[in-house]
Amino acid sequence: MSETDGRPARIGRRRVLGGAAALTAASTLTYPKYVFSQTEKNHPLAGKSIHMAVLGVAGWLPSSLSVDMSPDFAKYAKAKYGYDVSFSFAGAPFGALFQKMATSLATRSQEYNIMISDSQWLGALATPKWIVKLNDIIAKDPALNIEWYAPVIRAAYQVYPDGTDNLWGFPQVGDTISIFLRKDWLEAPGEAEAYKAKYGSDMPKTWEDFEKMDLEDWKKLLAFFNRPEKGYYGIAMQWSREYDALSCPLMSFMRSMGGDIWDPKTGQVQGIMDSQVNVEAMEAYKSMLKYNPPGALNYFIAEVVDAFTQGKVFAAWQWLATGATMVPKELEGKVMVVPPPGFKNKAGEVKRNYIIGGQPWVINAFNDADHMQVAFDYIKWWYLPETSQEYLKRGGLPCDKATLSAPGFDDIYPWNRTYKYMLQRSTDFWHDPKYAEMLSVQQEAWTGYMTGQVNNPMHALQYVACKQQAILYDEGTADKAPTSDCNGIRL
Amino acid sequence: MSGDVRTFAPVTSPPAALAARRPGSFTRFLGRRDVMPTLLLMPVLIFFIVWNVIPTLWLLGLGFYRFSLTSGRPPRWTGLYNYTSIINDAGVWADLSRTFVFVILAVGIETLLGMALGLLFWNSQRLPGRRVALTMLFAPMVLTPVASGTFWRLIYDPVFGVLNSIIRAFGFQAVSFLQEASTAFGAVLAVDIWMWTPFMVLMTLAALASVPKAELEAAEIDRLPWHQRLRLVVLYHGKFILMLGILLRTIDAFKTMDLIYDMTYGGPGSTTQLVAMTLYRRAFEAFNMGWSSALAVILLLISIAFTATFIFVLHWRERRAEAA
Numbered sequence: 074m075s076e077t078d079g080r081p082a083r084i085g086r087r088r089v090l091g092g093a094a095a096l097t098a099a100s101t102l103t104y105p106k107y108v109f110s111q112t113e114k115n116h117p118l119a120g121k122s123i124h125m126a127v128l129g130v131a132g133w134l135p136s137s138l139s140v141d142m143s144p145d146f147a148k149y150a151k152a153k154y155g156y157d158v159s160f161s162f163a164g165a166p167f168g169a170l171f172q173k174m175a176t177s178l179a180t181r182s183q184e185y186n187i188m189i190s191d192s193q194w195l196g197a198l199a200t201p202k203w204i205v206k207l208n209d210i211i212a213k214d215p216a217l218n219i220e221w222y223a224p225v226i227r228a229a230y231q232v233y234p235d236g237t238d239n240l241w242g243f244p245q246v247g248d249t250i251s252i253f254l255r256k257d258w259l260e261a262p263g264e265a266e267a268y269k270a271k272y273g274s275d276m277p278k279t280w281e282d283f284e285k286m287d288l289e290d291w292k293k294l295l296a297f298f299n300r301p302e303k304g305y306y307g308i309a310m311q312w313s314r315e316y317d318a319l320s321c322p323l324m325s326f327m328r329s330m331g332g333d334i335w336d337p338k339t340g341q342v343q344g345i346m347d348s349q350v351n352v353e354a355m356e357a358y359k360s361m362l363k364y365n366p367p368g369a370l371n372y373f374i375a376e377v378v379d380a381f382t383q384g385k386v387f388a389a390w391q392w393l394a395t396g397a398t399m400v401p402k403e404l405e406g407k408v409m410v411v412p413p414p415g416f417k418n419k420a421g422e423v424k425r426n427y428i429i430g431g432q433p434w435v436i437n438a439f440n441d442a443d444h445m446q447v448a449f450d451y452i453k454w455w456y457l458p459e460t461s462q463e464y465l466k467r468g469g470l471p472c473d474k475a476t477l478s479a480p481g482f483d484d485i486y487p488w489n490r491t492y493k494y495m496l497q498r499s500t501d502f503w504h505d506p507k508y509a510e511m512l513s514v515q516q517e518a519w520t521g522y523m524t525g526q527v528n529n530p531m532h533a534l535q536y537v538a539c540k541q542q543a544i545l546y547d548e549g550t551a552d553k554a555p556t557s558d559c560n561g562i563r564l
Numbered sequence: 565m566s567g568d569v570r571t572f573a574p575v576t577s578p579p580a581a582l583a584a585r586r587p588g589s590f591t592r593f594l595g596r597r598d599v600m601p602t603l604l605l606m607p608v609l610i611f612f613i614v615w616n617v618i619p620t621l622w623l624l625g626l627g628f629y630r631f632s633l634t635s636g637r638p639p640r641w642t643g644l645y646n647y648t649s650i651i652n653d654a655g656v657w658a659d660l661s662r663t664f665v666f667v668i669l670a671v672g673i674e675t676l677l678g679m680a681l682g683l684l685f686w687n688s689q690r691l692p693g694r695r696v697a698l699t700m701l702f703a704p705m706v707l708t709p710v711a712s713g714t715f716w717r718l719i720y721d722p723v724f725g726v727l728n729s730i731i732r733a734f735g736f737q738a739v740s741f742l743q744e745a746s747t748a749f750g751a752v753l754a755v756d757i758w759m760w761t762p763f764m765v766l767m768t769l770a771a772l773a774s775v776p777k778a779e780l781e782a783a784e785i786d787r788l789p790w791h792q793r794l795r796l797v798v799l800y801h802g803k804f805i806l807m808l809g810i811l812l813r814t815i816d817a818f819k820t821m822d823l824i825y826d827m828t829y830g831g832p833g834s835t836t837q838l839v840a841m842t843l844y845r846r847a848f849e850a851f852n853m854g855w856s857s858a859l860a861v862i863l864l865l866i867s868i869a870f871t872a873t874f875i876f877v878l879h880w881r882e883r884r885a886e887a888a
Contacts, residue, residue: 521833
């Protein structure tokens with residue numbers, strides 16, 4: 074994945090320095106207790122040398138920053154706690170990371186001391202008690218009791234089961250869906266006039282213009298810039314069968330249009346997944362395919378990055394954590410990052426309910442005492458104001474309220490404003506231990522519809538509903554068994 | 565001789581001396597005809613028991629339990645539940661039937677092409693560059709399936725793939741080989757054929773080498789037509805090696821997973837979802853170990869059935885002849 078090459082976009086030194094200075098001032102006021110000069114006497118690890126292994130997403134900038142920034146922690150630990158620490162990083166792509174993590178943890182290994190998990194995996198990691206439950210630790214240590222920017226952060230990255238107070242993770246990177254688009258294409262001479270001549274309305278230009286746009290408005294804009302005869306296309310979206318590539322955007326369509334995929338309280342899927350509104354969402358998403366480049370049915374994150382940075386598409390449907398990769402030096406100043414399409418409700422208001430991305434830190438429950446101590450020292454350091462600023466500067470997306478609310482935050486990178494906006498309009502989906510099985514069924518059926526294996530979207534939804542109902546009933550999560558019409562159902 | 569004191573070593577009684585010269589019980593044990601071979605085989609036997617027998621028994625047992633690695637619960641005895649669940653799963657049947665189609669087409673085409681190419685190379689022993697051509701022909705077989713899958717994924721790419729560049733050069737529209745439900749299965753099948761036809765060439769050459777030269781010369785003197793020479797001489801002597809090749813390829817094609825994983829991940833939809841991929845996903849993505857073990861046992865039985873069928877077919881004529 075080309076994310077490995079990701080460097081923060083150079084957005085202008087003055088803007089970055091100005092924003093960072095404002096953040097420093099604001100956050101220092103917010104966190105007066107934790108300053109670097111503070112030293113702890115009689116730290117249990119003083120004089121020792123420890124090696125920590127971090128497991129995270131391969132080729133994913135926020136994950137790699139956890140180790141890239143670790144020399145700063147090593148200096149901090151030496152000065153504050155008196156021990157030496159070094160870090161190594163192991164990674165796997167999204168689709169293979171859980172397997173790598175789970176197989177190691179199932180053997181009660183401390184091969185990886187700190188792990189960056191996807192938010193959906195919390196249930197699967199917490200249920201067998203492979204990761205540390207954090208309630209008592211947070212209660213004892215106020216430095217870990219952090220105020221987050223939006224309620225979704227705690228719900229997505231920390232809590233399992235949903236709706237309880239059981240905490241298992243700390244946010245490592247926040248992430249939301251957005252649209253990166255070519256500002257220079259919008260501003261090219263003659264385009265605005267041609268657009269007005271074609272549609273009779275002004276071409277959107279500002280962030281506020283895009284905030285007001287619903288799917289139909291977007292389709293016009295994408296159709297306008299879709300020029301296959303010249304090798305340019307309207308948008309690159311995610312359609313692949315790999316991991317949750319298609320599920321996240323499609324579930325965003327479903328939820329924004331008023332549908333849902335299940336009832337987390339009862340585990341009921343049938344009757345919710347296979348609804349008419351979800352059929353319409355499936356059709357709406359498929360209708361976007363004609364604005365995508367050929368081969369887009371195989372697109373996941375990396376392919377969208379490539380299509381956008383190679384100048385093949387006007388817009389890209391993408392996770393904001395890829396910001397630094399999506400806006401390389403060549404595109405500096407030429408890209409806008411705006412909210413994804415809204416959907417008009419019955420009252421005519423444009424609403425968004427998108428799937429949140431991002432990953433939490435989780436701590437290996439099989440760590441010995443020394444590694445456990447360092448893991449929590451590291452996490453505490455991670456949320457220090459100066460660490461958050463450094464992380465932000467390098468292209469990471471922090472989640473704490475102090476950093477995100479600081480003056481100047483919105484202007485540091487082109488995606489920051491949209492990040493904050495979408496955090497208020499995003500929710501997570503399953504944290505159930507059976508997520509992998511449910512996701513697999515969903516990806517199979519939904520990509521089946523998008524690629525033409527299944528022509529009837531309702532059939533694809535019924536297939537998913539039956540299979541997921543059976544999985545959840547089998548596990549004891551769902552109250553009801555699948556209905557008899559599920560017998561023998563196949564794609 | 566006074567004072568000439570002769571000292572004698574104590575005289576050992578003859579039976580005791582004989583006993584000292586006789587091999588000890590351990591040596592006698594080693595000397596037994598069946599012991600030494602058993603001892604020499606022991607390392608292999610231990611390896612076989614540890615890595616084959618115990619895991620297979622474990623697998624057989626786990627198939628009767630409900631056990632998910634991520635459920636946090638200990639395995640629970642459910643008898644034949646996993647087996648009935650698999651038998652009632654229409655998706656598994658669909659994957660199995662797709663796998664059978666894949667195996668029949670892949671092995672069938674590879675065998676025909678392999679035999680044709682093998683005969684071609686066998687008949688052209690004085691052709692210059694034959695060795696180089698053979699080495700090049702075998703290259704796909706020695707590449708790892710993941711590397712081959714990656715090459716071909718790029719070759720098939722609708723935007724920058726070589727194949728589509730050629731298609732476009734002839735004035736046709738690019739084809740999304742791996743992304744369209746109508747073309748993905750054929751595209752993956754073609755790669756498997758490309759990869760494994762060389763193996764059948766190799767087996768054909770080995771089969772041809774086993775044919776006695778005298779019989780071939782006799783067939784030539786008798787001016788037997790080529791198809792009779794092939795059937796009555798070549799296949800008569802080489803059929804065992806050829807059948808072995810077909811058997812190995814059948815078992816191998818039946819468990820194709822890595823190529824699919826790399827090229828299509830079973831998609832689009834489920835059009836390239838072979839049963840080994842289903843097993844992988846349920847075992848190592850969903851960590852549903854009980855169900856996956858039951859499916860693995862079923863697949864093992866199918867593989868054993870393949871082997872038994874091939875051996876039966878191989879010896880069918882002899883049996884008929886003996887019966888007659």
